[in-house]
Amino acid sequence: MSHLPSSDPAGYLDDLLVRFRPLTDGSINGASEALGDTEPERFGVALATVDGQVFGASDDGVQFAIQSISKPFLYGLALDLFGREKVHAKVAVEPTTEAFNSLTELEEDHLPYNPMINSGAIAISAMLHHADPDSASATMMAMLGRYMGREATRHPRAVDDVSGAHRNLAIAHLLRHFEVIGDDIVGSMKLYNRQCTATANVRELALMAATLANGGEHPVTDERAIRRDHVGDVLTLMFTCGMYDTSGSWAYTVGLPAKSGVGGGILAVVPGRMGLAVYSPRLDSHGHSVRAVAALRAWSADWNLAMFRL
Numbered sequence: 001m002s003h004l005p006s007s008d009p010a011g012y013l014d015d016l017l018v019r020f021r022p023l024t025d026g027s028i029n030g031a032s033e034a035l036g037d038t039e040p041e042r043f044g045v046a047l048a049t050v051d052g053q054v055f056g057a058s059d060d061g062v063q064f065a066i067q068s069i070s071k072p073f074l075y076g077l078a079l080d081l082f083g084r085e086k087v088h089a090k091v092a093v094e095p096t097t098e099a100f101n102s103l104t105e106l107e108e109d110h111l112p113y114n115p116m117i118n119s120g121a122i123a124i125s126a127m128l129h130h131a132d133p134d135s136a137s138a139t140m141m142a143m144l145g146r147y148m149g150r151e152a153t154r155h156p157r158a159v160d161d162v163s164g165a166h167r168n169l170a171i172a173h174l175l176r177h178f179e180v181i182g183d184d185i186v187g188s189m190k191l192y193n194r195q196c197t198a199t200a201n202v203r204e205l206a207l208m209a210a211t212l213a214n215g216g217e218h219p220v221t222d223e224r225a226i227r228r229d230h231v232g233d234v235l236t237l238m239f240t241c242g243m244y245d246t247s248g249s250w251a252y253t254v255g256l257p258a259k260s261g262v263g264g265g266i267l268a269v270v271p272g273r274m275g276l277a278v279y280s281p282r283l284d285s286h287g288h289s290v291r292a293v294a295a296l297r298a299w300s301a302d303w304n305l306a307m308f309r310l
Contacts, residue, residue, distance in 0.1 A: 003049040003273045005303040012302075013045045013057040016278075016295045026282030026290040029262040035157045035197070037064050037263065037281060043291055044202040044279040048210035050272065052219040056203040063199040064279065065155045067261030068121070068287075070144070070195040072234045072242065073208070075115040077143045078124050079230040081131070090127060090180055091120040095241050095248070110178035116241040116259065119171050125195065126172070126181035126188035133184070136191055144198050146225035147208040149218050158197035162189040202265065202279040209267040209275025212257075235269060239307075246286050254297050255306025266292040270305050 006012045021043055028038050044059035078087045096113040112120035128136045145152035162169065172189055175181045181188060200208070211218045212235060216226040226234070238257035243250040250258060256276075258268040264281030266289055276299060278292035300306050 003051060004053075005305075009047060009053075009055045010057065013047070013055055016045050016299065017043060017058050019298065020291045020295045023291050023294055024282065026284050028281055029264075029283055029287070031067060031196075031262050032065070032264065032281055035065055035155050040282050042264070042279065042281055045295060046203040046206040046277045047274055048203070048206040048219060049274045050210055050214040050219050054203055054207065054220070056206070059279065060202045062279070063155075063201050064265065064281075065158070065197045065261075065263045066200050066205070066265060067196045067263040068116075068118075069200075069205065069208075069259050069261040069263075069265055069267060070198060071116050071121045071124075072212075072238050072259050073144060073147060073226075074121065074124050074128070074140065074195055075237065076226040076230055076234045077140065078115075078127055079233055080227050082127065084233065087115075087124070087127070091115050091123045093237060093240075096245065098245060111180060112175070114237055114241040116237055117244065118168055119175065121195075122168065122172050122188065122192050123175055123180050125192040126175070126184075129188045129191045130182040130184065133187055137194055140191065140195055141198065143225065144195075146218060146221075146223050147211050148200055148204045149207055149221050149223075150204075152198050154194060155197045155199050158194070160190050160193065162186060162193050165189060165193070168192070196261075200265075202277045205265055205267045205277035205279070206275045209269045209277060211275070212269045213271055213273060213275050235271060238269065243288065244286055246288065254300045255308055256296075256300060258296070260288045260292070262287050264289045264292070266296060268296055268300075271307070273305075 042059045046056035048054045141152045235257040242259040256268040260266045265279045267277045280291035
């Protein structure tokens with residue numbers, strides 16, 4: 001229990017549920033509605049330590065589409081396959097004050113600001129797809145499975161038709177215009193859609209975060225999910241960019257590398273110690289789970305987890 005500040009972590013998770021269940025602000029995202037994930041009262045919390053302890057409470061077994069939580073893991077896969085120089089010839093590492101799906105997310109050199117927003121993630125997906133169109137999807141799912149500790153699967157209602165994803169297609173066409181991505185826009189967008197519709201429950205999200213906390217090795221299976229020397233790259237961009245246009249306030253109030261998704265999940269990494277995850281589908285105007293933001297802010301303060309708090 002050396003990695004845990006609490007002598008009763010399960011009891012603490014139950015307390016978080018009691019404290020923040022009364023929050024009923026926010027709304028269900030359209031992507032979740034399209035998949036039929038519309039139960040607003042779902043609320044799950046979990047933690048996993050680097051020595052393999054896992055605790056969860058309430059709706060911790062509910063599978064949901066991870067959506068943008070996939071972005072740091074795809075970024076890590078690209079680093080492993082192509083190296084920093086090639087990856088960052090296509091996407092920069094700067095935070096942005098624009099919304100995650102903005103059409104103005106391009107730097108002066110026409111690169112997406114970072115891999116955690118839609119334009120940057122689409123650029124990463126395009127790199128993976130164009131490098132190996134036949135195997136990119138299987139490679140991606142195998143990588144996600146190594147983080148989850150089981151075979152990765154997609155949402156049962158997920159489809160490969162991307163013709164209605166007009167905003168993201170517009171971003172992709174703009175990236176193609178500036179020669180950031182290759183010609184096969186539909187193929188690239190299908191891979192991006194597949195990563196977003198991979199499913200996990202909140203216990204598995206905590207294990208994904210704990211894998212990063214553990215230097216890239218899964219705490220239970222001991223399988224390596226990412227090269228150790230690339231973990232710092234992923235955590236740095238999660239810290240500076242993972243919460244979109246609220247990343248600054250998140251760094252100040254929570255102080256942990258994190259990533260949210262419009263499916264209602266947020267995971268956070270306590271380097272060297274543990275991974276935290278919260279799931280509740282009502283979102284604020286920035287695309288973050290209202291309950292998850294509040295719970296993780298309190299959790300970090302109660303356990304003194306922020307990286308720069310002494």
